[in-house]
Amino acid sequence: MIPIRINESQCIGCGLCVSDCPNACLYLEGSRARAAQTGCIACGHCYAICPSGAIRMEDYDAVEEPVVSMAELSSDTLLSAMKSRRTIRRFTRAPVEPEKLAKILEAGRYSPTGGNAQNVAYTVLGGKQAEAEAICVRLFRTGKKLGAPFIDFLKRVEIGDDFFFKGAPLVVVVSGKSDINAGLASAYMELMAESLGLGVLYSGFFVICAKISRKLRKLLDLPKGHKVVSCMIFGYPAVKYRRIVPRKPLQARRL
Numbered sequence: 001m002i003p004i005r006i007n008e009s010q011c012i013g014c015g016l017c018v019s020d021c022p023n024a025c026l027y028l029e030g031s032r033a034r035a036a037q038t039g040c041i042a043c044g045h046c047y048a049i050c051p052s053g054a055i056r057m058e059d060y061d062a063v064e065e066p067v068v069s070m071a072e073l074s075s076d077t078l079l080s081a082m083k084s085r086r087t088i089r090r091f092t093r094a095p096v097e098p099e100k101l102a103k104i105l106e107a108g109r110y111s112p113t114g115g116n117a118q119n120v121a122y123t124v125l126g127g128k129q130a131e132a133e134a135i136c137v138r139l140f141r142t143g144k145k146l147g148a149p150f151i152d153f154l155k156r157v158e159i160g161d162d163f164f165f166k167g168a169p170l171v172v173v174v175s176g177k178s179d180i181n182a183g184l185a186s187a188y189m190e191l192m193a194e195s196l197g198l199g200v201l202y203s204g205f206f207v208i209c210a211k212i213s214r215k216l217r218k219l220l221d222l223p224k225g226h227k228v229v230s231c232m233i234f235g236y237p238a239v240k241y242r243r244i245v246p247r248k249p250l251q252a253r254r255l
């Protein structure tokens with residue numbers, strides 16, 4: 001059963017939905033839009049484009065919010081903010097307000113997914129944060145012991161009890177079946193968090209631990225078939241960066 005319903009009496013037969021459907025699920029019959037029974041990915045483009053509001057998406061709540069174009073944001077400010085963003089590794093103890101967490105998760109939920117799969121999940125470590133960190137710390141301490149005789153910098157690395165989460169108040173594990181979908185969701189969440197005055201650290205180290213440790217995977221209890229794609233640590237920055245860091249030259253070309 002496809003998830004859209006067309007209200008015949010409201011349809012004005014303009015064909016906008018037909019030309020915008022990415023999977024050719026809609027067609028005009030006389031002066032009314034009709035939906036084929038297969039192929040719909042519930043992207044909602046027909047719903048969004050219909051000038052008369054004739055389309056409903058079954059099983060989804062309608063969103064009663066006005067459309068706001070990104071073009072309303074200043075691209076210069078956006079680019080400067082993107083360049084000024086830094087990974088944060090020192091956090092204050094201040095908690096992240098629930099409203100801010102909700103906005104961060106909502107930003108992830110609205111990121112694009114291939115085929116509109118919406119197959120990304122978010123696990124807030126909450127009461128299990130300390131336990132998860134302790135598992136990671138034990139794992140890395142063992143790794144350090146084994147590797148230090150061969151890898152010089154490992155001798156210098158101190159793996160304290162807060163090595164992974166840096167005393168930050170909020171950790172969200174982003175998981176999915178697709179790296180790109182969960183990665184995009186993470187980037188959306190990061191930008192939202194930054195705009196809320198929060199700092200973010202991606203923990204690739206945690207992702208490694210989740211690959212190695214069955215105990216950690218058990219604690220995370222991810223949806224079936226999901227793997228950890230990113231681990232995002234949020235909190236208020238206890239550090240201020242004064243300069244934009246130089247980057248390698250742009251590697252872009254036109255063929």
Ligand SMILES: Cc1cc2nc3c(=O)[nH]c(=O)nc-3n(C[C@H](O)[C@H](O)[C@H](O)COP(=O)(O)O)c2cc1C
Pocket residue numbers: 085086087088089201202203204205206245
């Ligand atoms: C996918 C990913 C994983 C990362 N993992 C870690 C990590 O485990 N520990 C850490 O200290 N920094 C981690 N970082 C931060 C990078 O080291 C950081 O982005 C890089 O040093 C550049 O600094 P900047 O983000 O301030 O520009 C990670 C960043 C990304 C994008």
